[in-house]
Amino acid sequence: MKRGISLFGKRIRLAYLLIAGFLALIAISTIFDGPRTVYAHAIII
Amino acid sequence: MRARRIAQIAGLLALNPYFGYFSTRVIYQGGLKYVCAPGFNCYACPLAAFSCPIGSLQHGFALLSLKVREFKLALGVLLYVLASVGLVGAVLGRIPCGWICPFGFLQELLYKIPLPKLRLPRRINLGRYFFLVVVAALIPFLTAQSWFSRLCPAGALEGGVFLKAVPPAAALPETGWFFWFKMAILGAFLLWMMVSKRPFCRAVCPLGAMWGIFNHVSVYRMAVDDSKCTACGECREVCPVDIDITEDPNSPDCIRCLECKKECRYGAVFSGFKRPAEELRVGRKEEGALTG
Numbered sequence: 001m002k003r004g005i006s007l008f009g010k011r012i013r014l015a016y017l018l019i020a021g022f023l024a025l026i027a028i029s030t031i032f033d034g035p036r037t038v039y040a041h042a043i044i045i
Numbered sequence: 046m047r048a049r050r051i052a053q054i055a056g057l058l059a060l061n062p063y064f065g066y067f068s069t070r071v072i073y074q075g076g077l078k079y080v081c082a083p084g085f086n087c088y089a090c091p092l093a094a095f096s097c098p099i100g101s102l103q104h105g106f107a108l109l110s111l112k113v114r115e116f117k118l119a120l121g122v123l124l125y126v127l128a129s130v131g132l133v134g135a136v137l138g139r140i141p142c143g144w145i146c147p148f149g150f151l152q153e154l155l156y157k158i159p160l161p162k163l164r165l166p167r168r169i170n171l172g173r174y175f176f177l178v179v180v181a182a183l184i185p186f187l188t189a190q191s192w193f194s195r196l197c198p199a200g201a202l203e204g205g206v207f208l209k210a211v212p213p214a215a216a217l218p219e220t221g222w223f224f225w226f227k228m229a230i231l232g233a234f235l236l237w238m239m240v241s242k243r244p245f246c247r248a249v250c251p252l253g254a255m256w257g258i259f260n261h262v263s264v265y266r267m268a269v270d271d272s273k274c275t276a277c278g279e280c281r282e283v284c285p286v287d288i289d290i291t292e293d294p295n296s297p298d299c300i301r302c303l304e305c306k307k308e309c310r311y312g313a314v315f316s317g318f319k320r321p322a323e324e325l326r327v328g329r330k331e332e333g334a335l336t337g
Contacts, residue, residue, distance in 0.1 A: 018259075029120075029125035032117050032118065037104070037121055037122045038104070
């Protein structure tokens with residue numbers, strides 16, 4: 001049974017695409033001060 | 046001592062390493078607090094080094110609320126938290142629940158107390174999706190308050206009790222009725238943990254709900270070889286969340302503690318990173334396909 005997603009003619013596991021997507025989202029979140037805002041909230045509590 | 050117990054103790058210490066608090070009486074404010082903890086661990090705990098993903102998630106939805114309207118910051122926090130949780134989930138699924146989470150570790154220890162035990166119905170597992178969507182997302186969005194954190198038994202234990210026992214240098218707010226209400230919730234959960242297997246993880250934990258979604262697609266996979274399984278039921282007996290791994294090896298309810306794999310005398314349970322393992326689930330033998 002073939003699994004995964006076909007991309008550029010190759011079958012790639014969904015997990016690897018998700019990992020790449022999440023890494024990209026983490027990078028994008030830094031533009032919007034994501035980690036810094038998490039940090040700011042953490043030390044207020 | 047078993048490897049998982051060592052990992053759980055290491056996880057507890059790794060997420061709460063700031064013993065300098067006892068001399069400084071100031072909560073850790075270093076750079077690691079930028080990082081979401083790979084486990085359910087309150088960041089109000091004076092020893093905590095990392096941020097709680099669920100506390101941060103609520104903060105994101107509170108920033109998004111019409112009362113606050115900090116849309117740019119909300120987008121940043123929500124993207125960061127969801128992607129951080131998703132990244133761990135996409136690689137490991139719920140492995141951190143079974144091997145790292147300090148609150149899960151506490152539940153397993155309390156369950157060892159010899160008391161009459163109460164088996165929970167399977168539908169209670171749906172509760173954590175309610176807590177994720179309604180209590181950790183919708184209510185903070187509507188009220189701009191982190192209500193899950195305010196009532197969280199882990200927060201009450203690690204933050205509330207700890208801070209009362211070893212107060213910080215800065216003055217704490219007065220202890221009112223709400224503090225005792227939280228203590229009552231904590232007490233009820235501690236009692237429940239003594240009689241049922243990991244009830245908080247199964248019925249409440251929003252972090253487990255998110256990681257569980259990835260169990261079916263994560264790089265790390267579980268599998269059961271039907272040709273070896275005799276349906277003896279021993280795997281369910283040792284399971285800390287009371288599931289039958291043979292029904293769905295990558296169930297969202299599975300915390301991947303691998304107790305079933307260790308217990309199975311027939312070697313029917315497999316796990317590993319190497320490749321998707323659904324072939325085994327339908328009975329096709331692939332010797333050496335997975336790390337056994």
